[in-house]
Amino acid sequence: MTLIKLSLGILLLLFGFSELMAKDLDVQIQKTKDWGSGFCANVYVSNRGDVKEKWEVSFNPKGSITTIWNAKYMQDSDDLTIRASGVNWNAYIKPNKEIKFGYCAKRVTHKALSPQKGDLKIIQTMRNSWNGGSCSQVKVLNTTTHPIDWNIEFVAKGIVTTLWNANYKQDKTNLKVLANGVGWNNIVQAHKSVEFGYCAKEISNIKIKTHTPKTKIKTTKTQTTKTTKTKTTKTKTVGMKTKTINTLFKEFNVGFGGSSSFPFMSTTKGKIIWVSVKDLVLNDDIEDNTYYSKIKDFNGGDFLELQEQLKKSKFFTLWFVKGWKNSWYDKSAIQKLMDAGHIPVISYWYFGDQLSSGMPNSTKQKAYKKDTLKVANFLSDLNGTKIILMEPEFNKKVVLKNKSTQHKFATIISNAIDTIKTKNPNILVSLTMMDTGRREVTDTSNKCGYANCSLGDKNAWAKPEIIYNDLMNKLDFISFSEMIGQFSRDYANPGGWNNPNPRKFTDENIGINFMAKRISNFSKFLNNKYHKPIYIPYMSIATATWNDKNRDNKIEDQEVNYNGWQDKAEFVYKRLSELRPTLQKNGLFGFSPMTLFDNPRHDYGGYQYFMNNEYHLGIIGSTAIDEVNSAATGELKFKGNILNYIYNL
Numbered sequence: 001m002t003l004i005k006l007s008l009g010i011l012l013l014l015f016g017f018s019e020l021m022a023k024d025l026d027v028q029i030q031k032t033k034d035w036g037s038g039f040c041a042n043v044y045v046s047n048r049g050d051v052k053e054k055w056e057v058s059f060n061p062k063g064s065i066t067t068i069w070n071a072k073y074m075q076d077s078d079d080l081t082i083r084a085s086g087v088n089w090n091a092y093i094k095p096n097k098e099i100k101f102g103y104c105a106k107r108v109t110h111k112a113l114s115p116q117k118g119d120l121k122i123i124q125t126m127r128n129s130w131n132g133g134s135c136s137q138v139k140v141l142n143t144t145t146h147p148i149d150w151n152i153e154f155v156a157k158g159i160v161t162t163l164w165n166a167n168y169k170q171d172k173t174n175l176k177v178l179a180n181g182v183g184w185n186n187i188v189q190a191h192k193s194v195e196f197g198y199c200a201k202e203i204s205n206i207k208i209k210t211h212t213p214k215t216k217i218k219t220t221k222t223q224t225t226k227t228t229k230t231k232t233t234k235t236k237t238v239g240m241k242t243k244t245i246n247t248l249f250k251e252f253n254v255g256f257g258g259s260s261s262f263p264f265m266s267t268t269k270g271k272i273i274w275v276s277v278k279d280l281v282l283n284d285d286i287e288d289n290t291y292y293s294k295i296k297d298f299n300g301g302d303f304l305e306l307q308e309q310l311k312k313s314k315f316f317t318l319w320f321v322k323g324w325k326n327s328w329y330d331k332s333a334i335q336k337l338m339d340a341g342h343i344p345v346i347s348y349w350y351f352g353d354q355l356s357s358g359m360p361n362s363t364k365q366k367a368y369k370k371d372t373l374k375v376a377n378f379l380s381d382l383n384g385t386k387i388i389l390m391e392p393e394f395n396k397k398v399v400l401k402n403k404s405t406q407h408k409f410a411t412i413i414s415n416a417i418d419t420i421k422t423k424n425p426n427i428l429v430s431l432t433m434m435d436t437g438r439r440e441v442t443d444t445s446n447k448c449g450y451a452n453c454s455l456g457d458k459n460a461w462a463k464p465e466i467i468y469n470d471l472m473n474k475l476d477f478i479s480f481s482e483m484i485g486q487f488s489r490d491y492a493n494p495g496g497w498n499n500p501n502p503r504k505f506t507d508e509n510i511g512i513n514f515m516a517k518r519i520s521n522f523s524k525f526l527n528n529k530y531h532k533p534i535y536i537p538y539m540s541i542a543t544a545t546w547n548d549k550n551r552d553n554k555i556e557d558q559e560v561n562y563n564g565w566q567d568k569a570e571f572v573y574k575r576l577s578e579l580r581p582t583l584q585k586n587g588l589f590g591f592s593p594m595t596l597f598d599n600p601r602h603d604y605g606g607y608q609y610f611m612n613n614e615y616h617l618g619i620i621g622s623t624a625i626d627e628v629n630s631a632a633t634g635e636l637k638f639k640g641n642i643l644n645y646i647y648n649l
Helices: 008-014 277-282 300-310 331-339 352-357 362-380 403-423 465-474 512-530 566-578 580-585 611-616 642-647
Strands: 003-007 025-034 038-047 056-059 063-069 072-075 082-085 098-107 120-130 133-142 151-155 159-164 167-171 176-180 193-201 253-256 261-265 272-276 315-321 343-349 387-390 428-434 477-484 487-489 502-504 534-541 588-593
Touching (some): 038 063, 098 300, 159 167, 159 512, 261 277, 272 277, 277 331, 343 362, 362 403, 403 465, 512 566, 512 588, 580 588
Parallel strands (some): 315 343, 343 387, 387 428, 428 477, 477 534, 534 588
Antiparallel strands (some): 025 038, 038 098, 056 082, 133 193, 159 193, 261 272
């Protein structure tokens, strides 16, 4: 990561400009990510003067801008110079304050050329095959001495069902595929290569559907005075109540999660400063807050930038776990957020991972009943729309073991819902399952119900149906969670609490490139099955990666790249942004990232399914060191464009 600090005048002079936009502005350029063919950077513009300045800067980013946030710009196509200025909310900089904007760009050392005959070598290798289909990897090698904006034509090994890391079109009559790069791999450098993959069905196994026209049957009136009763068939929609659908379900909204307040390290050693959700959203002077200014490496501009995004959110998620206390949550702060139009989503996670060891016995059920009454009383003090999610991630194996265990669990939840609704008759209730199905790109099992299992697993998704059907008249909507990482416990052999067995996944193992489409398919499946609106109360793409360099099957600090999967997370949220019309059509009325901030001690000492990746579940990072620091730092590390993709509705 490089940091350049220059006065604006010097900056412009170095890049060949003499025009000074505002004499009292300083500029810092901080490169945040570099992948060879492109890079991202943050630009900090500060006002060292005594009066408010309307800012505008010009410089050469040494690349072609692909995206920019928190600023508007124009770029000269010849010399690449950009002129950037503020948007509505950050057009002016107060004295002794700063704003921040960022951009990503394709590196342009030499102009990327279109390929000529013989410039690119195509190497196609079959990776997996089965009766009726196969998956292959395609390498595109640049044999020239200059960068190439690649596009190729090749003959696939059948009709393509799935293709990743490239855009494509296929002529199904001759199986020819036209492919070109996506945003992050469209330029292949001199003597370098890019790769993508696909799966295909052999053409001999493709069944061509024939259309049989419907035959209209004419009805002849009979000469009779007998009245024939027409049998009215009632279309029973499972679980639908005869009432007006809540307008909330007709919209598409996003939220955020984590807690009612977030811990940050203080400049005073050993002290924690808690930043409340209310202030993150509603405190317009958060960058000038004297209490928060004591956060280590506090950057008020970062918090102001985050606030501008969070103001667009509808939902904020609060976790009520076993052992929760009333003192953890500021009711007056929650009420102020509700009064401002934001909706609390209570994730009531009581049994949690303890369900893995068995069904709750009578003693545990009695304790749960007591805790549920406590939750009901807490919520009854809040006025406005409220949502509660009953036992997220309930679909553990012991619960789904057989019909008896499913009915038993449904009864436990049913009684809890009755307790909560007695005190909160208008609360919206859901039961949240997690996506536990198969995910491999090369897995084409018929049980999944899609071209490959990265797109979904209908068999796994249908397993809790007894529970859902038992509770259908008490649920206002259906919800599911999505959590994924490049490494985690080995789900086939997870190990114990203190001796976990880690497993690293490839992109194809985990189907990360198809996660957005999988979410769309999951929403459609649940909406069609239960005829209820769908919501994702929390999703997370852990952004660290692990490379077991010494092959001892242990995760060591030097083997973890904190930002190794940041581009994957950014890609998924971008695709979700693009798919919003489809998601809404499929019944989804919104989603929330699991938590805003990476936490260097998240679930420290707990089960930690994602192991070291538990510390990188947020959409914002920091300079905090895993397990060493107790909380995040105040210099927020925005992960690419994720914030923009989520909150720019």
